[in-house]
Amino acid sequence: MRPTRRLFRALPLGSPPPQAPRTGVLSHADFLLRNGYLMPTPDARGHGTSGGALITYGIRESLAAAISTLSMSPAPNTLPASSTGSARPPPASRDGPALPFRRRPYHRPRRPSHSHRPEAFRFAPGFAIDTILRMGLSRRTLLVAGLAAGRLAAQSGKGAAFPAASRRYSDPTTELDVFRLTDPACSSTLPAYYNRVFTRNSGVLLFASDRGGSPQAFRMDLKTAETRQLTDAAQVDAASLTLTPDNHSFCYCAGPALWIANFTSLRDRRLYETPEGWERSSGMSIGPDGTHAALAESKGDGSRLRLVPLVNGVAATVVEAPYVMTDPIARPMRAQILYRQADQALWLVNSDGQQNRRLKLAPGRVGPANWSADGRTLLYLNFPDDPSQLNAIREHTPDTNADRLVAKTSQFVHFGFNRDSSVFVGASRNTASPTILLLLRITRRELTLCEHKTSHPADAAPRFSPDSQRIYFQSDRDGKPAIYDVHVERLVERTEGEE
Numbered sequence: 001m002r003p004t005r006r007l008f009r010a011l012p013l014g015s016p017p018p019q020a021p022r023t024g025v026l027s028h029a030d031f032l033l034r035n036g037y038l039m040p041t042p043d044a045r046g047h048g049t050s051g052g053a054l055i056t057y058g059i060r061e062s063l064a065a066a067i068s069t070l071s072m073s074p075a076p077n078t079l080p081a082s083s084t085g086s087a088r089p090p091p092a093s094r095d096g097p098a099l100p101f102r103r104r105p106y107h108r109p110r111r112p113s114h115s116h117r118p119e120a121f122r123f124a125p126g127f128a129i130d131t132i133l134r135m136g137l138s139r140r141t142l143l144v145a146g147l148a149a150g151r152l153a154a155q156s157g158k159g160a161a162f163p164a165a166s167r168r169y170s171d172p173t174t175e176l177d178v179f180r181l182t183d184p185a186c187s188s189t190l191p192a193y194y195n196r197v198f199t200r201n202s203g204v205l206l207f208a209s210d211r212g213g214s215p216q217a218f219r220m221d222l223k224t225a226e227t228r229q230l231t232d233a234a235q236v237d238a239a240s241l242t243l244t245p246d247n248h249s250f251c252y253c254a255g256p257a258l259w260i261a262n263f264t265s266l267r268d269r270r271l272y273e274t275p276e277g278w279e280r281s282s283g284m285s286i287g288p289d290g291t292h293a294a295l296a297e298s299k300g301d302g303s304r305l306r307l308v309p310l311v312n313g314v315a316a317t318v319v320e321a322p323y324v325m326t327d328p329i330a331r332p333m334r335a336q337i338l339y340r341q342a343d344q345a346l347w348l349v350n351s352d353g354q355q356n357r358r359l360k361l362a363p364g365r366v367g368p369a370n371w372s373a374d375g376r377t378l379l380y381l382n383f384p385d386d387p388s389q390l391n392a393i394r395e396h397t398p399d400t401n402a403d404r405l406v407a408k409t410s411q412f413v414h415f416g417f418n419r420d421s422s423v424f425v426g427a428s429r430n431t432a433s434p435t436i437l438l439l440l441r442i443t444r445r446e447l448t449l450c451e452h453k454t455s456h457p458a459d460a461a462p463r464f465s466p467d468s469q470r471i472y473f474q475s476d477r478d479g480k481p482a483i484y485d486v487h488v489e490r491l492v493e494r495t496e497g498e499e
Helices: 022-033 064-072 129-134 139-154
Strands: 078-084 101-105 118-123 167-170 177-180 203-210 216-221 226-229 250-256 256-262 268-273 277-288 292-300 302-309 316-321 327-332 335-342 347-350 364-371 380-383 390-398 402-408 412-417 422-429 436-439 443-450 472-474 482-487
Touching: 078 129, 118 380, 129 482, 250 277, 292 327, 302 335, 347 364, 364 412, 380 436, 443 482
Parallel strands: 277 327
Antiparallel strands: 078 118, 101 118, 167 177, 177 482, 203 216, 216 226, 250 256, 256 268, 277 292, 292 302, 302 316, 327 335, 335 347, 364 380, 380 390, 390 402, 412 422, 422 436, 436 443, 472 482
8 A cells, every 4th residue: 555645554552452442543543534644543463353362562563564655755754642651652563673753742633532642653754664674673672671771760769679689599518598688789788787677577677788879778578589779868877777676767877967767658857967077986776765876976086975866866975985986885674875995895884974884894805796685794706815715705794794705606706696695696707617607505516507708707797687587697709798698497496576
């Protein structure tokens, strides 16, 4: 069929068959015919009298003949169609590339029978079919690329959801299954070991990732490994991320500011900002009662410990010191705060600033330290000054100044423990055996779980889930830092999560 002026193919791309046969575009065809256009109006695949059970919107339909005819006309050509939301009329033949088009409004003389607003796609004049073929792109390729680009554009920034990127592998040392939960193409890290990063039911993990270009807060559904971006802020401190005890909100530091955000709606507000002339020291935590955040600020060689109410953000200074304070941790069931003096000492002070004292720990350097669930004792790693001695887990009771050995380790450089402190997990710094190990308190025996192979063993920072059924750690063994998971339900008894 050769046109007297122009050829058009009206495609009824409305709702699923049989509601949208070619009769849905007759009103447009009538207008165009009266203005000198030829109008083939075939039913689309799966519509009207056309066969097929699938509606492919042009992937399987051939429009080569129509495009060839259109290219013969020196005048601009138009392909009218009705909008179906994300679907669009096929712009080229099945094996040919896509035609460039421009979207133009279509002004119809009378209201059409189709309920959607019609659109028109205007082809560039003089665009020949051989030009299309030389482009080397198939319609299928264009469709897939367009969908992928649209998906990426929609999934950026706060609230964006991402599919699972987890991978399971068998550990070469123990043959236990290990799950890598995040993609090592971008950095994903766990917050500070003393912060609350799991929901009470052990179902969601709070972590940080720079998959968008800068570190941001993310949440992961631990059943599906799907993730969601929670923040879109500058200078997010990944270590500062922490959930509030009720799991309704989370807090984090971004630059000099402390923020709180709703864990579901992501609505956030700035609580506090470090004053000019001061710098925020490393570490921030939320107390067990969820009323205050504790952080430290430094100026020169001195520093101060601050408490920030989560309600109004009006900070108060607890204590000042002539050295740099870091990593403040509120004591459960007591109105006291623990803080560090580098690896030299641990200090304990009342929330009102009274009774600030250095704890009498074992000789040597002080490693990671955290409170037991009931707050009665402090568990910490001791690094002896004598390098021939083994690193040890020790337990200190501040109320009585008692300090005793729990167990010597195979050179743990970081550790964690389950809720009742009956089982410990550690990351060994042994270069010949860079592994994650379990240590049973009652027998003081270790069991190797898997290799961590991180370039800095202390960064592995292993920890239990609240129910003690999984162990999480981080490693850069496959590229950038990623988060890993080992199931230990056959090795460790389940514990109840925090109340």
